[in-house]
Amino acid sequence: MAVVHTDNSLSPHGGELKVSVAAPGEAAHLVAGLPRLAVGDQTAREVINLAYGVFSPLDGFMGRADLDSVVRTMRLESGLVWSIPIILDVAPTDGAALRQVLGGRVLLTHQGQPLAVLDVAEVYSYDKALMALRVYGTADPEHPGVARTMAQGDTLVGGKVTLVNPPRVNPPFDRFWKTPQQLRARLEELGWRSAVAHQTRNVPHAGHEMLMKGAFLASGADGILVSAVIGEKKPGDYIDEAIVLAHYRLREEGFFRPEIHETTTLLWDMRYAGPREAVFHAIVRKNLGCTHHMFGRDHAGVGSYYGRYAAHEVFDTLPELGIKSVLTLEWWYCPVCEGVAYEGICGHPDRKQDLAGTLIRSIISGGAGPAATTLRPQVLEVVRDCAEKYGMGTPFVTPEYLEQRTPVVTMPEMASCACTECQSAV
Numbered sequence: 001m002a003v004v005h006t007d008n009s010l011s012p013h014g015g016e017l018k019v020s021v022a023a024p025g026e027a028a029h030l031v032a033g034l035p036r037l038a039v040g041d042q043t044a045r046e047v048i049n050l051a052y053g054v055f056s057p058l059d060g061f062m063g064r065a066d067l068d069s070v071v072r073t074m075r076l077e078s079g080l081v082w083s084i085p086i087i088l089d090v091a092p093t094d095g096a097a098l099r100q101v102l103g104g105r106v107l108l109t110h111q112g113q114p115l116a117v118l119d120v121a122e123v124y125s126y127d128k129a130l131m132a133l134r135v136y137g138t139a140d141p142e143h144p145g146v147a148r149t150m151a152q153g154d155t156l157v158g159g160k161v162t163l164v165n166p167p168r169v170n171p172p173f174d175r176f177w178k179t180p181q182q183l184r185a186r187l188e189e190l191g192w193r194s195a196v197a198h199q200t201r202n203v204p205h206a207g208h209e210m211l212m213k214g215a216f217l218a219s220g221a222d223g224i225l226v227s228a229v230i231g232e233k234k235p236g237d238y239i240d241e242a243i244v245l246a247h248y249r250l251r252e253e254g255f256f257r258p259e260i261h262e263t264t265t266l267l268w269d270m271r272y273a274g275p276r277e278a279v280f281h282a283i284v285r286k287n288l289g290c291t292h293h294m295f296g297r298d299h300a301g302v303g304s305y306y307g308r309y310a311a312h313e314v315f316d317t318l319p320e321l322g323i324k325s326v327l328t329l330e331w332w333y334c335p336v337c338e339g340v341a342y343e344g345i346c347g348h349p350d351r352k353q354d355l356a357g358t359l360i361r362s363i364i365s366g367g368a369g370p371a372a373t374t375l376r377p378q379v380l381e382v383v384r385d386c387a388e389k390y391g392m393g394t395p396f397v398t399p400e401y402l403e404q405r406t407p408v409v410t411m412p413e414m415a416s417c418a419c420t421e422c423q424s425a426v
Contacts (some may be wrong), residue, residue, distance in 0.1 A: 014057030095155030
């Protein structure tokens, strides 16, 4: 039912978590008098991940040497595997200003409040077309990752970040978001010596449930860590609240025993980079404390840019990654079997109904469908509750939801330092 590629260790990628968070008593002093650079939502999420060690061994935005190595070889300059560029792009005017403080520091702000201090180690440019082609395997501007890359600014800034104002995570996500240190402590509290990660951006249907249970059995792990990606949304996606709370409902209703199932969130904007992003997901979940990561059909893919199991094949070339990949085939609904079926076992592949498509959406929207065998009624209930409470009547992202939703993270107001030195600097 699943193939497990074995490897070693539970240590963070590179051997240690790179955590860089200023002590509360030092933060206000650290930012006094620094020039400011405002950053958007995506950059803010990446700063948070860098500072708390989610992106270990990175401790800041990539410089040219690391970026070029990652683009061309899927490794950092040190030789350690890394597959996705983590870069800070800025407008030309900001780039010119940052060159004036090269070797110094700037204060990154978000939502009008201090977020982190950036050590400006490098200001440079890079071939965006090359980056897009090598990372996504295509130059097609319709690919969302290619479009994202080509829309970036031409000036990049490399350097370490230090978080000075920890963000406030808003309900309902505050119950589920944890730093790598906090999550590792939670897994230790649960008594897990091994954990298999389930990456998700969807409300869980029966196929997802079977994927998790199959990977749990195949891996021999002590528990399943649901890691829901919370980030950039587009109309038609499931709303984040429904994804997280629906997964948690599986545990609440006993479909997974609470001692083997944990729901968490990851602040990340999907790149849809297929096999490269699968490698990235494995590295990040390794940093979160997982020993295994499950990968199904078309993991992190989009359209027809990648093979159905490209995310499986990439791990054949990475024996030293340090986390075990659990590879599963496709689950679907079979009307002949009258239930969820697995590729290679079900003898009616010509009759399959894709659980990831219109069937589940028609059930959620109130249309006809075999709900009892494809979507748990308890999950459907929480999805519809979330639609009313968070989605303005629908569990799917709309322009209104994007405009009116409560942000996942909010920057608290940060008091300035009252010491004489800082007051004179301001």
